[in-house]
Amino acid sequence: MTDRHASAHWEGDGKTGKGTITTQSxxxxxxxxxxxxxxxNEPGTNPEELIAAAHASCFTMALAFQLQEAGLKATALDTKSVVTLVKDGDGFKVTKSALxxxxxxxxIDQAKFDELTGNAKTGCPISKxxxxxxTLQATLDQG
Incomplete structure (x- = not known):
């Protein structure tokens, strides 16, 4: 078992207040x-950006392990995650992470690539x- 932590500090109300976040590392x-x-879009971070970073990095590492188990090694894996936040009643909800x-x-051939990327998409801990x-749009660059 591995535990990781982060902490947040907030002062003020929801709209004009300010906070800071600190991670274990x-x-x-x-x-x-x-x-x-x-x-x-002012300078600083936000929860959705942090979820996107976690999902992109988790998926990419999961794929690297999938490749390793298949006897393959990537030259490059570049992943972007776009997390969608929408109004939900009186609050908000994250509805999508598009990888x-x-x-x-x-x-690697296309069929194996599709299999391993699918496994990484469903198997990475952040996806779970x-x-x-x-969603996943995966492109194999043969060049």
Whole structure:
């Protein structure tokens, strides 16, 4: 079992208040977040961006392990996750994480690529925790 932690601090109300987030590794160390960073694209982070980063990195690592088990090794795996936040009654809800992958993997055919990317999409721990639609657009770069 592995436990990881992060912490958040907040001062003020929901719209004008300000917060900071810190991660165990200190990659984020009192990084600002608030209404303006979440809904108005001001500098700082937001929960959806952090979910997107977690999902993209988790999926990519899961795929690397899928490839390793198949005796393959990627030259490059580049994944983007776009997390969608929508109004839901009086609040909001994350409804989707759209993964887009471009991969360079010597010696793999399209069928094996589709199989392994599908396994990584459903098998990565972040996919398992999300209560949202997960899509994957995966492109194998043969060049």
């Amino acid at each position: 200190s990659v984020l160390d009192n990084n600002p977040y608030g209404f303006n960073t979440r809904f108005e 887009t992958l471009t991969a360079k993997i010597p010696g 925790v999300l209560n949202a639609e997960i």
